[in-house]
Amino acid sequence: MNKPLDINKDNFEKEVLQSDLPVLVDFWAPWCMPCKMMSPVLEELAVLMDGKVKIVKVNTEDPVNQELALEYEIQSVPSMMLFKEGQLIWEFIGMHSRDSLAQEIEEHLKK
Amino acid sequence: MIYDLIIIGAGPAGLTASIYASRYKINHAVIGEIPGGLISEAHNVCNFPGEIEINGFDLMTKIKDHAEKLGAEIMIMEKIIKIEEKDNIFILTTESRKVLEAKNILLATGTKHRQLNLPEEKKYIGKGLAYCATCDAMFYKNKIVGVIGGGNSALTAALYLAEVAEKVYLIVRDNEFNGEMVWVDHVLNNNKIEVLFNNGVKKLNGEVKLESIDLNAPYQNSDNLQLNGLFVEIGTEPDKLLIEQLDLALDKNYIIVDKEQKTNKSGVWAAGDITTNSAGFRQVITACSEGAIAVFSIFSHLQKNK
Numbered sequence: 001m002n003k004p005l006d007i008n009k010d011n012f013e014k015e016v017l018q019s020d021l022p023v024l025v026d027f028w029a030p031w032c033m034p035c036k037m038m039s040p041v042l043e044e045l046a047v048l049m050d051g052k053v054k055i056v057k058v059n060t061e062d063p064v065n066q067e068l069a070l071e072y073e074i075q076s077v078p079s080m081m082l083f084k085e086g087q088l089i090w091e092f093i094g095m096h097s098r099d100s101l102a103q104e105i106e107e108h109l110k111k
Numbered sequence: 112m113i114y115d116l117i118i119i120g121a122g123p124a125g126l127t128a129s130i131y132a133s134r135y136k137i138n139h140a141v142i143g144e145i146p147g148g149l150i151s152e153a154h155n156v157c158n159f160p161g162e163i164e165i166n167g168f169d170l171m172t173k174i175k176d177h178a179e180k181l182g183a184e185i186m187i188m189e190k191i192i193k194i195e196e197k198d199n200i201f202i203l204t205t206e207s208r209k210v211l212e213a214k215n216i217l218l219a220t221g222t223k224h225r226q227l228n229l230p231e232e233k234k235y236i237g238k239g240l241a242y243c244a245t246c247d248a249m250f251y252k253n254k255i256v257g258v259i260g261g262g263n264s265a266l267t268a269a270l271y272l273a274e275v276a277e278k279v280y281l282i283v284r285d286n287e288f289n290g291e292m293v294w295v296d297h298v299l300n301n302n303k304i305e306v307l308f309n310n311g312v313k314k315l316n317g318e319v320k321l322e323s324i325d326l327n328a329p330y331q332n333s334d335n336l337q338l339n340g341l342f343v344e345i346g347t348e349p350d351k352l353l354i355e356q357l358d359l360a361l362d363k364n365y366i367i368v369d370k371e372q373k374t375n376k377s378g379v380w381a382a383g384d385i386t387t388n389s390a391g392f393r394q395v396i397t398a399c400s401e402g403a404i405a406v407f408s409i410f411s412h413l414q415k416n417k
Contacts, residue, residue: 032246033152033168037145044188061249075250075320075340076237093237097144098188099206 002050004042004057009068015056017086022109026057027069027079034095035078044098053082053105082108113200113212114140115413116406119191119353120219122148123171123395124383126178126185128217128402133181135410140211141183142203144190147171148221149347149384150395154245154271158291159395170395194356201378215412217405218354218366218374218381222347222393227259231315239321239340244268251340253277257324259312260344261285266294268344273303280336281306282326284345312341347393349385362387372405380405 004026007015016023026042028035046055060069060077072081072088082090082105090108116132118125121143132139150156153167162170179185193204194216203211224242226232232240241247244258248271256276258269261283269281281298286308288295298304307330314325316335323337330336349364360367360375368374368386382401389397 029246029249031249032243033154033166034243034246036168037147037151041145041188073238073320075239076241076243076247078246079237091237094242095145097190097206099190103206 002046002055004039004046004055007056007058008062008064010064012058012068015054016083019054019083019086021052021054022082022084022105023054023056024105025081025083026055027060027072027074027077027081028057029059029061029077031061032077038078038095041096041098041101045101048098048102049105052109084109113214114138115213116140116215116217116409117142117201117203117211117213118217118219119143119203120148120221120383120385121146121175121185121187122219122221122383122398123150123174124148124221124385124398124402124405125217125219126171126174126183126402127399128219128382128406129178129183129185130174130181131403131406132409133178133183135406137406137410137413139183140213141178141185142189142191142205142211143185143187146175146187149223152243152245154267156395174399191353194353196378199378215378215380215409217372217402217409218357218359218379218385219383219398219402220350220353220385221398222349222384224343225346225348227312227315227343227345229312229315235315235317235321235341238319239317240315241340241342242344244271244342244344247340247342248272248275251276254339255337256280256340256342257282257312257336257338258342258344260346261287261289262344262346263290263294264346265344266290266298268342269304270294270297270301272342273301276303279304280338282310282312283308284311285309315341347384354385365391368401370404371408372401373408380409 076093116139118141150167190206195202255278257280259282311327316323326334365387366381372380382405383398384393
């Protein structure tokens with residue numbers, strides 16, 4: 001079953017930028033309540049979009065990942081970024097329902 | 112299957128309603144877009160009886176567990192996008208095209224953060240403009256930030272930000288606060304927080320990120336205030352989608368309900384932040400109370416119409 005994968009700065013290149021599948025990256029933080037609320041949403045989304053999109057999570061509180069958070073100018077969490085063939089194609093902040101998120105992703109991947 | 116009751120919304124009002132509905136053995140389901148409602152974002156809830164201090168997410172997890180333990184069918188991640196009525200049955204369609212039917216509905220969809228409504232607002236979301244202090248405060252360590260608002264959420268946001276930021280400007284529209292005195296005292300005694308009463312935000316400025324704001328009234332002889340982040344805490348407003356479809360009577364966008372939480376439409380009750388009840392005092396406890404009262408009324412209605 002497709003499940004969100006925890007990644008960090010060390011495997012970001014391989015898991016996101018070099019991924020064959022499009023990747024949705026969730027930049028989150030343990031203190032952030034909406035991030036906690038989005039967690040089950042992303043788990044269901046991973047199942048719904050199995051084979052179409054890979055979902056990964058980056059903990060911005062982890063010192064290892066702070067460079068990544070700076071590079072992608074994260075100032076709000078949850079921040080979601082959609083990558084296709086190594087390119088950032090869409091980003092949004094805050095909470096979304098599972099179905100509206102799936103719909104938005106499908107639309108951006110079609111472009 | 113036709114449910115006797117579908118509760119739309121999985122925040123304090125909807126889940127408390129479900130607890131009571133289970134106890135009254137009302138055949139019901141709860142449908143919620145995102146678990147928990149707005150209170151889940153709260154850093155600290157200190158006024159819910161039995162919980163001296165708890166974060167909003169944990170409080171809502173407890174209430175949800177309670178509702179589930181009593182046997183409630185809770186469908187989270189489903190958003191109702193359409194409600195129609197046919198032969199006294201409500202037909203609800205979800206975003207994922209599921210169709211559900213109910214004899215009665217309880218609307219408990221709560222509210223969402225009110226925005227500044229400035230044309231340039233969208234450009235700065237996540238780039239200096241934020242709506243959740245507990246989420247984003249850590250990105251403003253030793254920076255200068257502003258908070259706009261004068262109620263409890265603005266006061267607590269300012270205090271939370273003052274723990275990490277170098278300086279916090281609290282911009283209040285009126286000449287006084289509109290929150291609990293405990294928070295007001297903490298704010299006034301915090302030397303990192305500077306309060307600007309009778310003021311507001313006219314414009315957001317910055318190339319890519321927010322760099323400064325234009326104020327409605329000058330502060331220290333300038334109407335431009337340099338800052339790295341602005342947190343918007345100017346209250347909440349209901350989501351209009353279902354309200355409009357049901358053609359419910361409103362007062363300033365909030366659903367008018369009677370003392371039993373009944374709306375002007377037969378078969379439709381409303382509870383929680385979305386209603387005009389509880390004197391507009393939108394708290395977890397008042398939402399829970401309205402949810403309970405609504406179910407008590409729905410139970411009587413079902414008994415009469417057996």
